[in-house]
Amino acid sequence: MAQKSGRYWVAWANAHATNSADVNALDADFKAKVEAFIQALKAAGATVIIAAIRRNPKRAYLFHWAWMISQGKCAPGDPAPMQGVDIEWDHGDLKRSKAGAKEMVDGFGLAVPPASFNPPSLISNHINGQAIDMTITWTGTIRIRKKDGTVIDVPYQSNPDTNTLLQEVGASCGVKKLKTDRPHWSYNGK
Numbered sequence: 026m027a028q029k030s031g032r033y034w035v036a037w038a039n040a041h042a043t044n045s046a047d048v049n050a051l052d053a054d055f056k057a058k059v060e061a062f063i064q065a066l067k068a069a070g071a072t073v074i075i076a077a078i079r080r081n082p083k084r085a086y087l088f089h090w091a092w093m094i095s096q097g098k099c100a101p102g103d104p105a106p107m108q109g110v111d112i113e114w115d116h117g118d119l120k121r122s123k124a125g126a127k128e129m130v131d132g133f134g135l136a137v138p139p140a141s142f143n144p145p146s147l148i149s150n151h152i153n154g155q156a157i158d159m160t161i162t163w164t165g166t167i168r169i170r171k172k173d174g175t176v177i178d179v180p181y182q183s184n185p186d187t188n189t190l191l192q193e194v195g196a197s198c199g200v201k202k203l204k205t206d207r208p209h210w211s212y213n214g215k
């Protein structure tokens with residue numbers, strides 16, 4: 026029997042639809058590319074801290090529609106059902122439906138206007154296992170070996186989105202920078 030939207034689903038997702046920060050959760054092809062990149066960085070003396078790897082699609086579904094309904098951006102009857110997530114978004118009353126969705130937004134700690142005007146995405150390279158969020162730091166300039174064997178000097182910059190040399194090393198391994206999201210790298214730069 027379907028369970029109505031509300032804080033029940035926060036506990037459910039935290040038990041049954043968790044994200045992973047384990048490199049082994051990546052898509053196998055992208056995992057090999059990430060490992061080559063991280064290995065080159067570490068060999069050069071950089072520190073790599075992985076923040077996020079794979080986003081659970083059920084979690085993404087709950088985030089997205091709870092945000093949309095609570096913000097009045099769609100009707101409670103709009104979300105298509107998702108296999109394995111027996112949630113009833115429509116409480117038969119708009120006010121109660123929005124309140125149930127709001128409990129989930131609060132429980133998940135989602136950013137809402139004015140902090141964020143974009144709903145949590147349903148589509149992401151993090152869901153496919155083809156993206157990684159990581160922080161890469163070092164001091165001064167280090168020599169990093171690209172995948173083709175050539176070595177380049179890469180000065181540290183606090184913002185990796187403007188560090189084109191670092192991006193060049195990543196790209197040589199097949200790991201591309203999304204230049205509007207500091208920790209985010211993926212197979213296609215998105």
Ligand SMILES: [Zn+2]
Pocket residue numbers: 151156157158206208209210
């Ligand atoms: Zn990311």
